[in-house]
Amino acid sequence: xxxxxxxxxxxxxxxxxxxxxxxxxxxxxxxxxxxxxxxxxxxxxxxxxxxxxxxxxxxxxxxxxxxxxxxxxxxxxxxxxxxxxxxxxxxxxxxxxxxxxxxxxxxxxxxxxxxxxxxxxxxxxxxxxxxxxxxxxxxxxxxxxxxxxxxxxxxxxxxxxxxxxxxxxxxxxxxxxxxxxxxxxxxxxxxxxxxxxxxxxxxxxxxxxxxxxxxxxxxxxxxxxxxxxxxxxxxxxxxxxxxxxxxxxxxxxxxxxxxxxxxxxxxxxxxxxxxxxxxxxxxxxxxxxxxxxxxxxxxxxxxxxxxxxxxxxxxxxxxxxxxxxxxxxxxxxxxxxxx
Amino acid sequence: xxxxxxxxxxxxxxxxxxxxxxxxxxxxxxxxxxxxxxxxxxxxxxxxxxxxxxxxxxxxxxxxxxxxxxxxxxxxxxxxxxxxxxxxxxxxxxxxxxxxxxxxxxxxxxxxxxxxxxxxxxxxxxxxxxxxxxxxxxxxxxxxxxxxxxxxxxxxxxxxxxxxxxxxxxxxxxxxxxxxxxxxxxxxxxxxxxxxxxxxxxxxxxxxxxxxxxxxxxxxxxxxxxxxxxxxxxxxxxxxxxxxxxxxxxxxxxxxxxxxxxxxxxxxxxxxxxxxxxxxxxxxxxxxxxxxxxxxxxxxxxxxxxxxxx
Numbered sequence: 092x093x094x095x096x097x098x099x100x101x102x103x104x105x106x107x108x109x110x111x112x113x114x115x116x117x118x119x120x121x122x123x124x125x126x127x128x129x130x131x132x133x134x135x136x137x138x139x140x141x142x143x144x145x146x147x148x149x150x151x152x153x154x155x156x157x158x159x160x161x162x163x164x165x166x167x168x169x170x171x172x173x174x175x176x177x178x179x180x181x182x183x184x185x186x187x188x189x190x191x192x193x194x195x196x197x198x199x200x201x202x203x204x205x206x207x208x209x210x211x212x213x214x215x216x217x218x219x220x221x222x223x224x225x226x227x228x229x230x231x232x233x234x235x236x237x238x239x240x241x242x243x244x245x246x247x248x249x250x251x252x253x254x255x256x257x258x259x260x261x262x263x264x265x266x267x268x269x270x271x272x273x274x275x276x277x278x279x280x281x282x283x284x285x286x287x288x289x290x291x292x293x294x295x296x297x298x299x300x301x302x303x304x305x306x307x308x309x310x311x312x313x314x315x316x317x318x319x320x321x322x323x324x325x326x327x328x329x330x331x332x333x334x335x336x337x338x339x340x341x342x343x344x345x346x347x348x349x350x351x352x353x354x355x356x357x358x359x360x361x362x363x364x365x366x367x368x369x370x371x372x373x374x375x376x377x378x379x380x381x382x383x384x385x386x387x388x389x390x391x392x393x394x395x396x397x398x399x400x401x402x403x404x405x406x407x408x409x410x411x412x413x414x415x416x417x418x419x420x421x422x423x424x425x426x427x428x429x430x
Numbered sequence: 431x432x433x434x435x436x437x438x439x440x441x442x443x444x445x446x447x448x449x450x451x452x453x454x455x456x457x458x459x460x461x462x463x464x465x466x467x468x469x470x471x472x473x474x475x476x477x478x479x480x481x482x483x484x485x486x487x488x489x490x491x492x493x494x495x496x497x498x499x500x501x502x503x504x505x506x507x508x509x510x511x512x513x514x515x516x517x518x519x520x521x522x523x524x525x526x527x528x529x530x531x532x533x534x535x536x537x538x539x540x541x542x543x544x545x546x547x548x549x550x551x552x553x554x555x556x557x558x559x560x561x562x563x564x565x566x567x568x569x570x571x572x573x574x575x576x577x578x579x580x581x582x583x584x585x586x587x588x589x590x591x592x593x594x595x596x597x598x599x600x601x602x603x604x605x606x607x608x609x610x611x612x613x614x615x616x617x618x619x620x621x622x623x624x625x626x627x628x629x630x631x632x633x634x635x636x637x638x639x640x641x642x643x644x645x646x647x648x649x650x651x652x653x654x655x656x657x658x659x660x661x662x663x664x665x666x667x668x669x670x671x672x673x674x675x676x677x678x679x680x681x682x683x684x685x686x687x688x689x690x691x692x693x694x695x696x697x698x699x700x701x702x703x704x705x706x707x708x709x710x711x712x713x714x715x716x717x718x719x720x721x722x723x724x725x726x727x728x729x730x731x732x733x734x735x736x737x738x739x740x
Contacts, residue, residue, distance in 0.1 A: 102633050102636075107633065110633035114634060114635065116543060120539070135578055135582065186480065186481045187481075190474075190477065192474050193477075193478040229478075235728075239485075239721060239724070240720060242720075243492070243663070246702045249703075291484045324466060324467040348570045352570075352573070354573060355665045383666055386578075386669070398582065404574075405572075412567065
């Protein structure tokens with residue numbers, strides 16, 4: 092048989108060459124990914140070092156930011172970053188976990204199923220699909236919250252949230268001004284509007300991860316609890332949540348990392364005031380907002396200082412994120428063992 | 431046998447339900463346990479509804495305040511000066527597109543080829559572990575720090591704000607989504623198909639290009655679309671890399687990549703804080719356009735992934 096008509100043949104030398112090149116190319120790009128991350132982090136660290144030498148750890152405890160006199164301190168920003176993130180985390184976790192329970196318990200599906208039952212179409216080939224479809228729709232709606240750009244949330248916060256909560260906040264200040272949380276009035280941008288918007292932004296993260304953790308709880312455990320006569324909520328509180336706790340917690344830590352690094356909504360809503368206050372209505376500042384507001388017009392000396400601030404932010408968020416990822420990994424390993 | 435058996439218990443007809451109050455077994459909201467359960471169910475439902483209110487409020491405000499101003503001239507005119515009436519943000523839309531395309535040109539090849547490597551790598555490969563770890567670190571990387579990096583590495587180096595610097599910052603944020611989704615998509619290709627290709631004598635490269643990538647294509651495209659949706663909405667990495675500009679990024683047939691470039695996101699940020707009604711209205715209209723771009727890309731990506739699962 093002449094060699095031209097054979098269908099199968101060993102790869103030609105050219106094909107082998109292409110193969111080897113392509114494999115090296117993929118290998119190279121993988122290295123490129125790793126090296127560029129290292130480069131990005133090193134770049135921020137190196138850029139921060141000169142200011143770090145000059146200002147030392149006192150930079151992190153100073154409270155004045157004045158480029159004209161060359162005095163720089165970021166204690167108010169560190170405080171604002173942690174305070175806003177923690178407050179939004181409390182709100183976001185409460186609502187996020189509630190939504191996750193609502194989704195994983197199939198409340199909405201049950202409701203739609205009951206509704207269909209009234210018309211006796213609950214096993215209908217088309218309408219019977221509705222409960223599942225509406226559940227999916229709700230899940231997607233909550234995930235859409237994460238798709239909206241943060242700058243749009245900032246805009247919405249300025250023109251919707253602030254006017255909406257301002258009368259209530261000022262009333263609270265008037266009546267209960269002795270209480271530290273209400274010790275100032277809300278004159279416009281401030282901590283509370285920023286916290287509310289931040290909570291909305293981290294909610295989808297918490298809901299998505301918590302829901303995954305809750306649905307990963309082996310059904311056996313739930314059935315066992317029901318079999319012992321527990322009510323739905325006794326089951327949730329005593330069996331399901333404790334079993335899924337690590338996954339939920341991992342999600343909360345990741346959301347915390349996101350809140351720490353979130354920039355635009357805070358830069359637009361927090362008020363950019365160099366102030367340390369526990370009041371919910373006082374303007375404040377955060378590390379990310381400080382960078383966003385001062386970088387565009389910064390002079391070289393201030394740029395060096397801002398790089399130091401960026402380094403502090405990088406350290407905090409990297410730590411929180413790595414801890415969160417570690418917890419989630421442990422949680423996944425634990426549930427795998429539970430089956 | 432033992433000598434004496436224990437006395438047998440007296441034979442009484444046992445009622446197994448003796449002492450059981452049947453009304454106890456019925457579900458009744460008067461019992462604290464059941465009431466508690468019902469109340470908590472109500473609370474969770476309420477909280478979920480409250481969590482959805484912002485979404486509807488944002489969409490409503492965008493349609494109401496942004497939709498009012500929507501017209502064709504928005505797409506063809508330049509941003510107005512303070513106190514000037516009218517105007518549009520055609521240059522910002524174009525700028526956003528340029529930045530996104532540049533960012534995708536960087537992150538798509540790097541992401542997909544790294545993913546090919548990951549999907550082919552042996553389990554114990556240290557490099558694969560490091561790539562995955564790096565991608566996970568990047569997922570939680572604050573977007574503003576990508577801007578700080580691009581400022582230090584590109585803006586200071588080239589001596590000016592530019593679309594390229596902005597695109598590099600955005601590409602850093604797009605990379606992990608593309609990489610991790612593409613790896614998943616390639617891994618989902620049935621092993622049989624891969625083995626069939628190898629069995630017919632295909633080289634690794636041929637297997638990748640003719641079997642793995644075409645089969646995984648919808649999944650990879652989903653990742654790319656989601657990354658683009660995220661990148662288009664990013665503001666923080668752009669405000670001090672691409673900055674803003676009141677002029678067209680394309681002038682006299684030339685694309686000015688090394689000039690400050692306008693983008694929708696930065697326009698919203700700049701105009702939202704201005705005390706002029708015209709600018710604020712433009713910010714809302716720009717937000718509507720931006721959200722439309724982001725949502726359409728996002729939903730298309732999700733629809734693609736759903737088709738792949740079927």
